[in-house]
Amino acid sequence: MRQRYLALLSVFASLPAMALTFQTRLENIEWTVEGDKFECRLTQPITDFGAGEFVRRAGEQATFRLKTYNPMLGGGSATLLAAAAPWQPGREDINLGTVRIGSGDVLFNSSQVQAGRLISGLMDGRSPVIRRASSDGRVSEVRLLPVKFNKAFSDYQSCVAKLLPQNFDQVKQSEVGFPGGGIDLDAAAKARLQVMLEYMKADPTVNHIELDGHSDNSGNRLTNRELSRRRALAVMDFFKANGIQESQITLRFHGERYPLAPNTNNANRAKNRRVAVRLERGAPAEQVAPQATKPGVTATS
Template sequence: MEKYFKFLFAVAILLMIGLPGCAGPTLNVAPVAISDNPTSKIFELEDTLAEGRKQQIHVLSPTWYAKAADYLEKARYGLANDDSVAGILQNIAYGHAHFDKAKEYALIAQSAISQAIKARDLANAAGAASLGEDYQKVEDEFKTLTADIENNNLSRAEKNESQVAQDFADLELRAIKENTLGEVRNLLATNIHNGAKKLAPKTLQETEKALIDADLFITQQRYEREEMQNKANAALFQAQRLGQIMAASNALKTMSPEDISLRQESQLHQLASELGSRDLRNEPTDLQLQSILESVVSLQEDNQYLKEKRHQEMLEFEAKLTEKQSEIDSQRQQIAALEGQSKEDQRARELIALQEKETKARLESERHFQQLFNEVQGLFAQDQAEVYKQAKNLVIRLKAMQFPVGKDLIMPNNYALLSQVRNAIRTFGNPDVVIEGHTDNTGSAAINALLSQNRAEAVRQYFIANGTLEAEKITALGYGPERPLAANDTPEGRAINRRIDVIIKTEMSNH
């Protein structure tokens, strides 16, 4: 019965968007005023496609989304080569029209093949893309479903959805057992071989228990997918932790008790110094640790205070804007009340005054943006980041941001760079920010797409955890190898393409 209602809903949508059987769907192209600024319109279409990617429209309606992206590239090319404004705006209009059609088909897909979509998301979260050809085979089956929907063959998509969903579920289970638990077993075996039973027996016992619990749960509760993944990740964490305990235990074997104490003291003193705390090495270790913890709490409270202060300043700014608007409205009423003026004269005066005001506001906004742009540029050394303008946005390309091969772990040596990015973001108050992850084309496109998304999300979570912005103000997008800056046929080119871009949506973007 549920399938029947889903089918009726999807058919209703098809009828509303006007799919006339074998004929192609009607494309509604909204007219674009020739007076519109082509740069701003390109920026607007870029934002629209980025938002569509967040909603997975590029996956659910790949053909129409790709056409929209092609028109965006045509518009960019036209702008770079001084094509006519009319031609650039026409490409932008067609880009929006194709994207609108992609949204319509994505809506149908979300209803007609919802189970396959969910199963695919879970399989990707489990790292199923690493299964190579087996994953690609099921991914191709999924693409066939979306192609059937785009070709108005809804019944065939509905018919094949269950099998595709099951295939993704099988891949998910296999990926968890082969990737996550397989890595746990390998780490466990290596550490046991290296003497874990003597060096870290308690941690070893915790790791073995976590592995047994995860394996048993996955076998017995294969449909509790989220908890299944959580238990697998917990087992992997324990195995990695065991390795670190082993390394520390091995290092301590050759040290005297005094050397061990001095090492601990040095680590605590380094933390205290970074936090600006006084030197407490003449005090008990517990007191030193407590001082560090209190300093951290104090910093967190300071961050919260700054966040609340920014919010209050924003409210005060908005109140001032409202007050200024009231003054403007009052002045307009006074002008209207002046005797001896015709309505035409009054409108002309108002128009001139408004144009002058808008021009002054725009120039002031541009001047302010240039000032902030120069300030942000000064935060980074040439080998750290490249800062440039992209339409009305500011882009920080993190040249020095490096991840371990195949991982999304932010290494400690990147914290200072990310702290500078935090300062850059705060320069613009409380802006919206997009974190873009990019890779080279080495390996599977599916793996690269997932890796770039996870790396962008790791940076996003870092900024959220450090109180840079609220979660809803930061978006993470992974583009994989789709947007290379250099050719991928040299090590240098591939290194350039592996990058994180931080895009700050400046105040000007809303004007």
């Protein structure tokens, strides 16, 4: 385990006595930007401690996390601040609330609101500060500096502009509706499927689609099952027309058997006319049920 904990000792007039501050020397400050279509990261290394990092996943706002190889900060709770710089007299620190310090490499992840306020503070010359007071009154803090932030943030925004509309957790399941009662995909359904398709093309590990067709109870059981089958086929045809192989798709149809809402009124029946779409990573072909009526197609009654 590292025995050297000292990065730069700084005593500010606004801090209690015996405050140990981890930060990088002013002349060594750097921000790095890394990312792809799935995630963008804006990072400041902290000498002899780790790094402070803004992380923005596709489809979400940024969060802030503190990474470390140094156990000096310890566990428990800490205060997150957008701190005024010593060269900004008359300005007070902005308290952004508490964070729970963990024991792993990533000590905490902030909320999206906290991260947004930290970014605004950096643009205004403030420093993200994580401050923890121990039971004996000693204060330890980790401080990032706003030096060179504006240029790095511009690069980070360029990365963000290339993110996919949604991340895998958001896109992996969807309900495609047929509110009019037919079997044709409307514009809203196609737009939803297009987002899923774009994600599959960007992430080759997502290579399997599960389709489950459903109906309301308006017709007899056989008619409803056929409607649910044709709706699922309409979704499958959309994917096939856009380059997805049929072997990558498992199709099931259930008729009226699994309603989302009681079939007691028109609004509920419209909810039940649907195809549930689920994306999976590496799903094997053997998942197709033995009683399938044809490869990749299963009926339930």
